[in-house]
Amino acid sequence: MLMKTTNTSHMNKSFKIVTVALLFIAIVSMSFKIIPFSKSLDSFMPTEVYNVDYNFFMKGGDKEMFIKTYLPSDNERQKIFSKKDIEGKSVFKIENEEGNQRAIWKLAKGSSMNNIKYSFTFKGKAIQYNIADNLPIQNSSSNRFLNEEKYIEVHHSKIDSLAKSLAFGKDDLKGVLTSFYNYVYNIPSAPIRGVTSAVTAFEQNQASCNGKARLFVALCRNKGIAAKLKGGLILENTKKRISHLWAEVLVNDKWIPFDVLNGYFAYLPSNYLEIYSGDHFLITHTPNVLFDYSYEIKNISFVPFINVTSKESIINHPVSLVKLLQSKIMPKSVLNFLILLPLGGLLIALIKNVIGLKTYGVFLPILIAFALTYTGYFTGVFLFLLITILVTVISIPLNNWGLLYAPKMVVILSCTVVSMLVAILIGIQYEINWLTSFSFFPVIIVSIMAERFARAIEEDGYKKAINRIRIINVRTTLCYVVFSSVVINSMLLIFPELLLVMIVLSLMLGKWIGLRVFEYSRFSTILLNE
Amino acid sequence: MMMKFKNLIKRSFTNDFDVLGINERNVSLIYPNNKRKYYKFADDKVLAKNILDAHNIPNAKTFAVIELMGDIQ
Numbered sequence: 001m002l003m004k005t006t007n008t009s010h011m012n013k014s015f016k017i018v019t020v021a022l023l024f025i026a027i028v029s030m031s032f033k034i035i036p037f038s039k040s041l042d043s044f045m046p047t048e049v050y051n052v053d054y055n056f057f058m059k060g061g062d063k064e065m066f067i068k069t070y071l072p073s074d075n076e077r078q079k080i081f082s083k084k085d086i087e088g089k090s091v092f093k094i095e096n097e098e099g100n101q102r103a104i105w106k107l108a109k110g111s112s113m114n115n116i117k118y119s120f121t122f123k124g125k126a127i128q129y130n131i132a133d134n135l136p137i138q139n140s141s142s143n144r145f146l147n148e149e150k151y152i153e154v155h156h157s158k159i160d161s162l163a164k165s166l167a168f169g170k171d172d173l174k175g176v177l178t179s180f181y182n183y184v185y186n187i188p189s190a191p192i193r194g195v196t197s198a199v200t201a202f203e204q205n206q207a208s209c210n211g212k213a214r215l216f217v218a219l220c221r222n223k224g225i226a227a228k229l230k231g232g233l234i235l236e237n238t239k240k241r242i243s244h245l246w247a248e249v250l251v252n253d254k255w256i257p258f259d260v261l262n263g264y265f266a267y268l269p270s271n272y273l274e275i276y277s278g279d280h281f282l283i284t285h286t287p288n289v290l291f292d293y294s295y296e297i298k299n300i301s302f303v304p305f306i307n308v309t310s311k312e313s314i315i316n317h318p319v320s321l322v323k324l325l326q327s328k329i330m331p332k333s334v335l336n337f338l339i340l341l342p343l344g345g346l347l348i349a350l351i352k353n354v355i356g357l358k359t360y361g362v363f364l365p366i367l368i369a370f371a372l373t374y375t376g377y378f379t380g381v382f383l384f385l386l387i388t389i390l391v392t393v394i395s396i397p398l399n400n401w402g403l404l405y406a407p408k409m410v411v412i413l414s415c416t417v418v419s420m421l422v423a424i425l426i427g428i429q430y431e432i433n434w435l436t437s438f439s440f441f442p443v444i445i446v447s448i449m450a451e452r453f454a455r456a457i458e459e460d461g462y463k464k465a466i467n468r469i470r471i472i473n474v475r476t477t478l479c480y481v482v483f484s485s486v487v488i489n490s491m492l493l494i495f496p497e498l499l500l501v502m503i504v505l506s507l508m509l510g511k512w513i514g515l516r517v518f519e520y521s522r523f524s525t526i527l528l529n530e
Numbered sequence: 531m532m533m534k535f536k537n538l539i540k541r542s543f544t545n546d547f548d549v550l551g552i553n554e555r556n557v558s559l560i561y562p563n564n565k566r567k568y569y570k571f572a573d574d575k576v577l578a579k580n581i582l583d584a585h586n587i588p589n590a591k592t593f594a595v596i597e598l599m600g601d602i603q
Contacts, residue, residue, distance in 0.1 A: 353553055513545050513554035523549045 019507050026500040029319055036314045037494065042307040044079050046123035047270040049300040050235045056105070056116040056283075059290035063109050067116060067285045070276035071101040072232070077268060079123045086117040100276040121300070122235065122273050129256045129266040135173040137225060145226035145250065149279050151197035152214050152229075154221040158199055163222040173225065177249060177258075180219045184212050184260040209261040213245040214279070216260045226250035229279050230257065235271040237299040243282045244272075301325045301332060303490040314494055321493045337370055339492040342502045344369065344479045349509055351475060356516030358471065364452065365472050367445045369479030374440035377480060381473070383438060384449070388469060390419055391450045395457055409451055416450045 056067050071094065072080050085092045091106040107114050148154040166179045188206045196204075196211025198218035207215065213229055220227035227249045234244050246259040246268070257268045268274075275282065285291050303322055306314060315322035325335055344366035351357050372380035394415050398408050420438045427435025456465035482488060492498055520527065541547065545554050564572075571578045582589045596602060 356552075511557055513551070513557050514542050515545055515547065515549060515551035516553065519549065519551045526549055527547055 015507070015511070019504055022500050022507075023504045026497040026504070029497045030495050033314060033317055033319070033495065036317060040307045040314045042305055044123060045125065045304055046079070046302070047125045047304070048123075048235070049302045050122045050124075050271070050273070051298045051300055052120055052122055052233070052235065052273065053296040054116075054118040055294045055296060056114075056285075057290075057292045058107060058114045058116070058285065059112070060107060060109055060114070060286070063286075065107040065109070065114075065286040065289055067105045067107070067283065067291075069103050069118075069283045070231070070280070071103050071118075072120070072122070072273055072275045073101055075274065077124060077127050077270075077272070078274060081121040081123065083120040084118070086119060090114065090116060098278060100278065100280075124235075124270040124272065126268060126270040129251075129254075131174045131177070131251055131256065131266055133172065133174055135252065137171070137173050137176065137223060143226045143250075145228050146221045146224065148221075151195060151279060152218045152221070153197060153199045154218050156199050156218075158202055159215075159218050159222050162202060163219045166219065167223055173251065176223060176225070177220070178265070180216060181258060181260060181265055184216045184219070185263055187212060187215075189261055209259075210245045212260045213247045216247045216258065220247075220249055228255075228277050230274055230277050231280065231282055232275040233273045233295055233297070235273050235297050235299075237297065239294050239296045241294055243275075243295075246272075248277070301328070303493055304486055305490065306494065319496060321496050325493060333374075335493075336489060339496065339499065340370070340483050340489065341366060342499055342506075343482060343488070343492070346502050346506055346509075347479060347482060348475060349506060351478070353509060353512060354514075354516060356518030357474070364449065365475040366479050368449065368472070368476045369483050371441050371445050372476065372480045373483050375437040377477075377484075379434045379437055380441075382434070383441065384446075387416060387420075387446055387450060388453055391416065391454050392457060392462070395454045399458060409454070412450055412454050416446055420446065 054069065056069075058065060058067060071083070072078065074080055085103075090108075093104050095102045095104060103118065105116050146154070153159055162183075163180075166183055167176045170176050170179060187201065189212070190206040190208060192206070192208045192211065196207050196214070198211070198214040201207035201211030201215040204211075217227040217229055227247055230246050230248050232244055232246075233240075244261075246257060246261070246264075248255040248257050250256075256266050257272075258265060259268065259272075283293060303315070303325075306322070314320060315326070321335065321339065324330060325332060345363070348365060368384065374380075375383065391412055394412055395408075398411060403411070420441065423435050423438045426432065427438070453465060453469065456468055460468070515523075545551060550559075571581060576592070576595055579589055579592055
């Protein structure tokens, strides 16, 4: 038997004190946050949060003026919070009108400029609806969502014959809807301003959102399928004036969305703000006055399961990084990277000291894994392989020519940068998305990677170098799985004390004397003979 | 069964086996008993031999020290 020490002096006092103290601080600090944390859990789990401002400007004349618009309300895809009418000079009221909330501002006469601002916070998520196969078309003739409207000419002869030919041979709801949807979706879209009716859209064979949505609704209604128009805004981080129209169809007593312009079948993305239903104008106002408007939309950083709009929310806790995230002083990606770095390091240390896999460098796999969170796993791995192959090819002549090391590395790094840029340009030119995601690759990481690989080729030969890449890949994958977890990321933002816990775990791992997993199999004959 | 498993976990944490693993070697033997500044004696054969000679500890005789490729004749 080997000489073994029973001396526990390595667990010396100061080590114990520091470890326990760190753990104590972390636990105490986190325990203060448990109640606010549980109070601010948000069951809605939005995927996007926006702040929306309606801005209206009106300069009037000699009579009392009005502005009318619609206000959004909650549904299963969206929640509206913090509604505020900011400008107080006007008389403001909200009326309920056929299920829509209509906001009305009344302005006193006079020639002064009136600014009206209404703001709210939108939380949204995307929902994909399923329409069962073989559902029959239910004819409910009394339904008001089957009627002809001014711009939805349900019973026009052209709509009639189009609906008949598109639905020919199909008797189930999904089949008919698919046929209508494909037809309208494939009509060329054109940025037409003003109102396009269903028949006009068909006759011109080109339309914008409103013409296409009306044509789709008209076709559905013609076949006895209840359908209606939906109006709203597509939210993006900008100031815009364009609103959007899409359609909803009644399937099994449930309204299912269809956007025939942007190609969403029984689906709406999370940034669609629904404001009203029916064929209405979003804004109406007193005619013949100076009027202008805009929608100011700001994307808000948030933590998915935390209510950002509640005042007692945990994000306002002094020891929380969500504030830092929202301040936008530090880019989100940099902050995420910083808080995930220790976790990645701990993972690599676990792999080395507990499992016993050889590790070449602690941080390279973490850095690569981080790049993969931008590009997506498979695209990223594929791009890395491309660069690896490229570097291999370049380094063959460079080695043969016998260049000095440092200049040779510069040649390799420059070639990597040039080919990344060329790939991005080609990707943009031919709209190849996976090529453009090269732009998400941090150049430094790619350079380090290329440099190491080229060196490994030179020192250990191709076979070993490739094997090395494979080992790096295993650890990168593990880091990627952890990094891409929204829950882990969010928990670190809310409980940054977890970084202290990671220090404690690493300290303990630093004193770990157990056998590595690989040692159990290596010494299995001895271990089994005991 | 549960007790046996618990026992095994405990043994693997304290390394209660007849094998000295690399973790225990480093943590229990190398780090406490070897100061960093002495590592160079372990890494360099010539330095180690100088120390051994100074304390009259027998060791293999040094015929020559070749430091550069050019020294080989």
